[in-house]
Amino acid sequence: MLSILANNQSPEKIEKDALMRRFIIQEIYTTEKSYLKNLLIVKTKFMDPMVEAAKLGSPLVRSQDLPILFAHLADATNISSTIIKRFEHWKETSGMLWRQSPVRVGKIFIDLNEEMGCYVKYALDYHSLEKALKRAVRNVEYQKFNQDSINNLETNRMGLADYLIMPIQRATRYGLLLKDLKKHTHVNHPDYNDLDIAIKMINALATAMNHAQKRN
Structure with missing residues (x-):
């Protein structure tokens, strides 16, 4: 009780913050799983068929546009996989209490600082990516391929352009989620x-991405 008073926190505030931390941590985890699933859809439902079409001599896009469209997909996928693996490691070691343990969510992102640079590269290349998509739309076969995707439940009824904006959106979302988590984390918490x-x-990453897009 003395420590609570010293920290100017009521038992209700402590319980509310603990509840919110668990909720936000769960949100980071579940939305990251959805994001990774979408990145894998880009590979299996778009990139792989487009590469195969090019090999068969019926390209859906210009061969030089393929690396532009999917240049940073592997890096973004690796980052997302690592984040999920860290959460699942805590889940395995802590059982059902994993969201209640002093999970150091911030450390996950600190440890990935260097890898996160791929999002700046993605932003730098995004204008070229959009141009490649505009060129692709001129191809009747690509139009049919993309429309089939929009009509397909396996691709969530979305086209390639809808998926390729997701890394930009996710990088921004990280900042919002972490800021919200910090709001409900006491200064004495390990996280x-x-x-x-x-x-x-x-x-800093978001600022660099904004500057990169403005340059284009």
């Missing part, structure tokens, strides 16, 4: 300082 550093890192 607090990590979150502070991670938020600054993601903010």
